[in-house]
Amino acid sequence: MPFVPRGAGTGLSGGAICDGGVIIQLSRMNRLLAIYPDDCYAVVQPGVVNNYLNLQARPLGLGFAPDPSSQAACTIGGNLAENAGGPHTLKYGVTSNHVLGQTVVFPDGEVATYGGPYPVRSGPDFSTFLIGTEGTIAISTEIIVRLVPLPPDVTTMLAVYKSVADATDSVSAILAAGVLPNALELIDNLCIQAVESHLKAGFPMEAAAVLLIELDGTKQMMQTKAETVGRVCKSNAAVSFSIAKSEEERQRLWLGRKHAVGSLGKITPAFYTNDGVVPRSRLTDIMQTSYRIAKEHDLSVAHVCHAGDGNIHPLICYNPDESGGSQRATACSTEILMACIEMGGSITGEHGIGIEKRDLLPQMFSEVDLEHMQRLRNGLNPEGLLNPGKIFPNGSRCGELRGNVSIPRGTWI
Amino acid sequence: MDLNTIPEANSFTWPEHGSALQPSKRLMVGTLIGQANTAGKSIGSPGANYQWDLSRIDKIISFRAHDMVIAVEVGLTLDKLKTLVEDEHLWLPLDTPRGDDPLLANYLAHDHSLSWLSHHHGTLHDWVMGLTAVDHNGHEVHSGALVLKNVAGYQLAPLYIGARMALGPVLEVSFRLLPMPTPVTLVHWKADHPSTLMAACQHITQQCYPSGRSDPWEGFRITRLDNQWSMDGWTLYPSDLVKEWTDKIEGLEDEILTELKVPPREKHVGNQRPELLIQLRPTQVAGLLDTLHSLNMDLTCYPKAGAILLGPIALTDMEVLQREVLKPIAAKDGRVKVMTTEGAMDILNATTASAESAIMARVKSILDPEGVFGPLPEIP
Numbered sequence: 001m002p003f004v005p006r007g008a009g010t011g012l013s014g015g016a017i018c019d020g021g022v023i024i025q026l027s028r029m030n031r032l033l034a035i036y037p038d039d040c041y042a043v044v045q046p047g048v049v050n051n052y053l054n055l056q057a058r059p060l061g062l063g064f065a066p067d068p069s070s071q072a073a074c075t076i077g078g079n080l081a082e083n084a085g086g087p088h089t090l091k092y093g094v095t096s097n098h099v100l101g102q103t104v105v106f107p108d109g110e111v112a113t114y115g116g117p118y119p120v121r122s123g124p125d126f127s128t129f130l131i132g133t134e135g136t137i138a139i140s141t142e143i144i145v146r147l148v149p150l151p152p153d154v155t156t157m158l159a160v161y162k163s164v165a166d167a168t169d170s171v172s173a174i175l176a177a178g179v180l181p182n183a184l185e186l187i188d189n190l191c192i193q194a195v196e197s198h199l200k201a202g203f204p205m206e207a208a209a210v211l212l213i214e215l216d217g218t219k220q221m222m223q224t225k226a227e228t229v230g231r232v233c234k235s236n237a238a239v240s241f242s243i244a245k246s247e248e249e250r251q252r253l254w255l256g257r258k259h260a261v262g263s264l265g266k267i268t269p270a271f272y273t274n275d276g277v278v279p280r281s282r283l284t285d286i287m288q289t290s291y292r293i294a295k296e297h298d299l300s301v302a303h304v305c306h307a308g309d310g311n312i313h314p315l316i317c318y319n320p321d322e323s324g325g326s327q328r329a330t331a332c333s334t335e336i337l338m339a340c341i342e343m344g345g346s347i348t349g350e351h352g353i354g355i356e357k358r359d360l361l362p363q364m365f366s367e368v369d370l371e372h373m374q375r376l377r378n379g380l381n382p383e384g385l386l387n388p389g390k391i392f393p394n395g396s397r398c399g400e401l402r403g404n405v406s407i408p409r410g411t412w413i
Numbered sequence: 414m415d416l417n418t419i420p421e422a423n424s425f426t427w428p429e430h431g432s433a434l435q436p437s438k439r440l441m442v443g444t445l446i447g448q449a450n451t452a453g454k455s456i457g458s459p460g461a462n463y464q465w466d467l468s469r470i471d472k473i474i475s476f477r478a479h480d481m482v483i484a485v486e487v488g489l490t491l492d493k494l495k496t497l498v499e500d501e502h503l504w505l506p507l508d509t510p511r512g513d514d515p516l517l518a519n520y521l522a523h524d525h526s527l528s529w530l531s532h533h534h535g536t537l538h539d540w541v542m543g544l545t546a547v548d549h550n551g552h553e554v555h556s557g558a559l560v561l562k563n564v565a566g567y568q569l570a571p572l573y574i575g576a577r578m579a580l581g582p583v584l585e586v587s588f589r590l591l592p593m594p595t596p597v598t599l600v601h602w603k604a605d606h607p608s609t610l611m612a613a614c615q616h617i618t619q620q621c622y623p624s625g626r627s628d629p630w631e632g633f634r635i636t637r638l639d640n641q642w643s644m645d646g647w648t649l650y651p652s653d654l655v656k657e658w659t660d661k662i663e664g665l666e667d668e669i670l671t672e673l674k675v676p677p678r679e680k681h682v683g684n685q686r687p688e689l690l691i692q693l694r695p696t697q698v699a700g701l702l703d704t705l706h707s708l709n710m711d712l713t714c715y716p717k718a719g720a721i722l723l724g725p726i727a728l729t730d731m732e733v734l735q736r737e738v739l740k741p742i743a744a745k746d747g748r749v750k751v752m753t754t755e756g757a758m759d760i761l762n763a764t765t766a767s768a769e770s771a772i773m774a775r776v777k778s779i780l781d782p783e784g785v786f787g788p789l790p791e792i793p
Contacts, residue, residue, distance in 0.1 A: 039694040083564045112768040118692040120531045121538045123575030149626035178592040277560045279480040309561040349562035372554040373567040379779030
């Protein structure tokens, strides 16, 4: 009988959906087994909630860096399954950069531990390979996570723009100026409308887009960098640039960003989000393309983006009760993802493939590539009972999508 | 390993692109070894009857400075790659403790990326975004993407890094990059005992960040060569501030402070050629350095990364090393990895195969069922 591991069920690509069979619900394996502050790591069960780990680590001056928007509910096990990211991955990396080892159970019941409490990984690393495999090879039961020192200070800035293109142009320009923010997020007008009608985070309602930029480090170091960021934003036509003057103001801005997706429920009966990624220099192009595609489908689209990573989250608004509404939203999303591939990007940055995008995977990889990956899945999950039907196309629906786009060389490596 | 004793292959090829490695070619071969050293000379293994030298596969595939990503073929050397990105004011925060300039093919195959940068910036695992390899049928296979975030398909790089190309030769690799940090201050001290250096390391960190756990050092290492202990480090903080932190530390000799405009490379120390990598928790490092002080062995230690590179090790030291160091490390859940290319040393022959070795053997049997590529490294 098939079996599917599941954490909090917050995944957005259907990785934990079970089509028949048994769900192994891991949310009660929620013990934080140990924290070793001097060695900067913790040992957790997979059902520990991301935010809970951070709350426990914070008094010790430490934190778990991956911070997906669902961090109040999502579990560390789920973070591993999808290789979760979040706003702060620009500087600190994704989940695979913060897991030192794990104990796993294979489909035949074999238990093994890979990696260990050593701060760096050297040589072949099966534990890191497992991260992002969406529970299709083994189930994590105990995880050693790296904890990073909390920065001595943080500066959060808000840049406001009259055009989305000015905002996206600023993103590359900030990094080209030699500044590496720990977060560089974009929120567009429709999303701002939703947030402000709900939370009053402080985003100007008339703005076409805002950039939320955060630096960390010592005050002395950040001051110079903040000045550079301000100068770059203004030279890219920011109509205003401000630095949060208090922790309360900073928290309010972040509340707006973290709840941006949820706030959209205020202005649309339903929305469908995807997770495309493009090279950062193509951010302006993909945003224009996204608006155009939505318009062609007679839909509106809002965006929150991990702009520094080139990771967009178009939130395609639709009415599920309207005839063909869901189909148009899905088609719109697929076209945006195809545009991401054409621009040298990926169909998913942090949500995973799951069942949602498995038929799009052949657009990124050749048959030989997929066969090579599936050989690993079939070899390590030989009866295919563990989380079947995920990631890889089932062969019946992907043919129509083949050959529609040309993939630039280098895209896939 | 003495280069004069390297086993010779029966035949040899210098492909200029992966397409030269197609199945029709493969019909001629038994075992493939996809390694190459900096001299462009391939290193084989017993039983190899066909070798690839990848040093002519050395093109830049894609370098988009604005996107801070680069994709290259593996015949490029690490120095060349770093220089290339530094010309665009970018930085690949990887180094090697061996003081050489390896081909990326070799660097990846052996994973010699644990360095004085690793406590802050990790190793190859943290910077490789994707790769192209050759499968057992001679086909090119790809994994990853040339963007900063990607979870499409399985990420194969963690399996190929350090696998000595036993899963197949890697032809192309892509890296993410950082803006170039500048300016930097480089310091160098000598001391009689490692405990002085460890105390200095702790003192400086506390001076810089009294209330937190942040670390001011971008690069940091302790070395012992010919019984002389020394410490090298570099930081983004200006030299006057560094001097302020370090002025009151007792027991340090010959302090040298240098201001640099670009991040320095880790310098090779003497004739040191590390043979063993010991990994343990950072808090266990000071104790082990004390033990090693009483043994007469050269070493490079990255205390904040919990890593010690030991060697060269004389045959006469093996027994005492086993008794005084390796057994206690095993008892403390530490691990030891052989760094040489010859395969497992005698000292580790008695080690029970770990879960890592077992799973990598399984992965190899899946991806290379006919065993056409070279053997896997020992992973004790």
